[in-house]
Amino acid sequence: MAAATTTLFFDLDGTLIDSAVGITRCVAHALTRMEQPVPPESELRRWIGPSLRTSFGPLFSQPEQVERAVEHYRERFESHGWAEHEVYGGIEQTVESLHAAGYRLAIVTAKNEPHARKIIEHLPFGHRFDDVIGSTMDGSLSDKPELIAEALRRFSLDAQDCWMIGDRRMDIEGARHHGMRNIGVLWGFGGEEELRLAGAQRLAEKPEQLPGLTAA
Structure with missing residues (x-):
């Protein structure tokens, strides 16, 4: 748990x-x-x-x-x-498993927040996420370190109590900026070399590995 x-x-x-x-x-x-x-x-x-x-x-x-x-x-x-998107295989089951295990889940994305919210609201598991933190429409908030800072502020959290999970170097670099634990996922657009060079602490080859990686 x-x-x-x-x-x-x-x-x-x-x-x-x-x-x-x-x-x-x-x-x-x-x-x-x-x-x-x-x-x-x-x-x-x-x-x-x-x-x-x-x-x-x-x-x-x-x-x-x-x-x-x-x-x-x-x-x-x-x-x-x-x-125009598809949910990665295994993601829905993984999100449900993490939610059932007692984790709080949220989205932190460079996509502008209204667009990100629209997408999450239409996902069958979107209601499992407590909030969506995205870029502002004017671009004043758009870089991952700033977005993670905004997420921490909204939830009144310490970085040490969180994980950042993403497929690009920006996700890993943003997490490391705050001293946050992180996982790079290999089914997205970044790839293993990019994630390792960014300093990813852990790598997941498939969504089903995420519960074990966050619990270890």
């Missing part, structure tokens, strides 16, 4: 859901609207994880252009992209 104070912060994209189709199509839509070349699928997948402004920033010389690109992305995401 998990201690009552143990909280698990889950990343969303690449950890709970495979959102590659929705994200890459929305990026392609934004680039097309901004009259920018659309890179191949393999390169578009690198956009999954960082904040939108971080990814769009190097492509444009003016902040106003970055904001327009973000708006174009959101335009398609709100109409189509939010639903």
Whole structure:
């Protein structure tokens, strides 16, 4: 049985859901609207994880252009992209198992909070998460260390009482910034090398391993 104070912060994209189709199509839509070349699928997948402004920033010389690109992305995401995802196999059962074991569960994602909440509300296990912490629409809160800090603030928690679980280096680096225990998952978009280089304490090859890794 998990201690009552143990909280698990889950990343969303690449950890709970495979959102590659929705994200890459929305990026392609934004680039097309901004009259920018659309890179191949393999390169578009690198956009999954960082904040939108971080990814769009190097492509444009003016902040106003970055904001327009973000708006174009959101335009398609709100109409189509939010639903273009699949839940990873084993995730629902794992979430239910962790909840039954007494863990508090929450989402910490660089996706903007309204979009993240919409997705979580439509997942069959979404009600198991006590809160969704995401980026602000204006980008003032978007980096993982800041998002984790906001999650700790909302729950009035110490970092030592929590775990961060995610598929990208940003999840691991954000956790390490706060001295938080962390698990890198290998079914997402980062991969083992990226997670190890980021300093992941533990790695999970499949969702079913998470209860054992958090209890050990």
